[in-house]
Amino acid sequence: MSIGVEIRPDAVYTEEVETCTCVDDTTTDTTTDDSSADTTTDTTTDDSSAETTTDTTTDDSSADTTTDTTTDDSSADTTTDESSTDTTTTDSSDSSRRRRLDETTSTDGQTCTCETTTVDVERDADAEPTYNGHHHATKQIMEIAYEQSYVREEWDIVITNPDDGYFTLNLLSPPGEENVSVTTTSLIPVNGWAWQVRRALNWYYFNYYKCWTTVTKTMYDSAGVETTSSSDAVTIRYRVSPNI
Amino acid sequence: MITPIPASSGKYKKTTSSMQISLPSEVQQSTPPFAGHYTVTCTDINGSSYTTSPINVWSTGLAVQNALQKIPFLVDNFELEDNYDGLFYFPQNRINFRLHFTGIDYQMEPCVIASYDGIDLDPLTGNFDM
Numbered sequence: 001m002s003i004g005v006e007i008r009p010d011a012v013y014t015e016e017v018e019t020c021t022c023v024d025d026t027t028t029d030t031t032t033d034d035s036s037a038d039t040t041t042d043t044t045t046d047d048s049s050a051e052t053t054t055d056t057t058t059d060d061s062s063a064d065t066t067t068d069t070t071t072d073d074s075s076a077d078t079t080t081d082e083s084s085t086d087t088t089t090t091d092s093s094d095s096s097r098r099r100r101l102d103e104t105t106s107t108d109g110q111t112c113t114c115e116t117t118t119v120d121v122e123r124d125a126d127a128e129p130t131y132n133g134h135h136h137a138t139k140q141i142m143e144i145a146y147e148q149s150y151v152r153e154e155w156d157i158v159i160t161n162p163d164d165g166y167f168t169l170n171l172l173s174p175p176g177e178e179n180v181s182v183t184t185t186s187l188i189p190v191n192g193w194a195w196q197v198r199r200a201l202n203w204y205y206f207n208y209y210k211c212w213t214t215v216t217k218t219m220y221d222s223a224g225v226e227t228t229s230s231s232d233a234v235t236i237r238y239r240v241s242p243n244i
Numbered sequence: 245m246i247t248p249i250p251a252s253s254g255k256y257k258k259t260t261s262s263m264q265i266s267l268p269s270e271v272q273q274s275t276p277p278f279a280g281h282y283t284v285t286c287t288d289i290n291g292s293s294y295t296t297s298p299i300n301v302w303s304t305g306l307a308v309q310n311a312l313q314k315i316p317f318l319v320d321n322f323e324l325e326d327n328y329d330g331l332f333y334f335p336q337n338r339i340n341f342r343l344h345f346t347g348i349d350y351q352m353e354p355c356v357i358a359s360y361d362g363i364d365l366d367p368l369t370g371n372f373d374m
Contacts, residue, residue, distance in 0.1 A: 139345050146339040146357040148370035153274035156266040165259025170247040187251055190259045
């Protein structure tokens with residue numbers, strides 16, 4: 001089973017696109033003076049109510065005038081102040097797109113209507129594998145793994161009629177070792193804890209296999225039923241599983 | 245071979261309990277480890293794929309790094325780290341490493357490990373019933 005995990009940069013970013021259309025000023029009555037009144041007219045169309053709302057706001061530094069006018073769309077009667085210079089249109093039906101219309105008069109006698117569209121772009125990481133990042137950006141880290149369904153070896157130490165004595169284990173060196181030898185563990189209490197068996201075996205396993213072990217202890221009463229009482233235990237089973 | 249021996253030492257009492265060892269052949273034997281060879285395939289910005297020479301499962305991260313360094317667009321552009329964890333110390337049980345592309349400033353497609361499919365060396369074998 002092959003696993004590929006990678007860390008990618010932010011997948012969402014914003015783009016702005018501006019498009020301007022200029023016409024001869026002789027057909028337009030609108031003039032602009034940035035140093036004086038800076039008036040904004042916001043026109044919002046609500047599709048659900050089929051109404052058009054016009055907000056006219058005048059900067060405080062000049063004439064302080066605010067007008068909210070709501071008209072029925074069917075009458076197509078939209079009121080706009082003559083001094084208004086900027087028109088912003090918001091399409092509420094799509095929150096990811098914001099469109100702004102800026103109408104300005106250039107010095108050569110032309111009125112330009114510029115449309116700025118802001119779009120949230122979600123990058124499809126799979127569709128854009130050749131994205132070019134900044135050379136100082138965090139570099140990609142990839143973890144690659146190939147694994148199998150691994151079942152660990154298990155073996156048992158079964159003790160019948162446990163008492164309060166101790167025992168050791170003699171372990172023969174693994175096949176393939178140059179010198180055959182026997183490793184004798186430290187003393188292990190018959191009715192001890194699982195970790196005491198584990199501690200006694202770990203030296204052997206780390207020496208030959210570079211691993212530790214997992215040991216579980218299970219006790220059974222005279223009827224062969226699992227029990228948690230040491231005094232009722234007739235049989236104790238230590239199950240050893242090397243972590244290899 | 246494992247032999248339990250009743251033992252005593254100083255104040256520690258020799259047990260009189262009977263003991264028996266059940267070997268893995270009677271309880272549970274482990275899965276055979278990986279064997280054979282594998283390759284790593286990486287794709288560059290132009291979509292061209294490059295595959296390493298076969299890598300033995302016994303190989304360490306250094307051998308994998310050497311194999312990857314022969315891929316033209318990766319030369320001196322990455323660092324490799326063995327990613328062993330406590331449960332899979334040996335690569336024969338789990339091949340796992342981390343690539344840090346220190347010299348590449350674009351998003352690469354994930355590199356892929358695959359069994360070697362040549363005829364001169366053994367393919368990768370293991371228990372893939374996952």
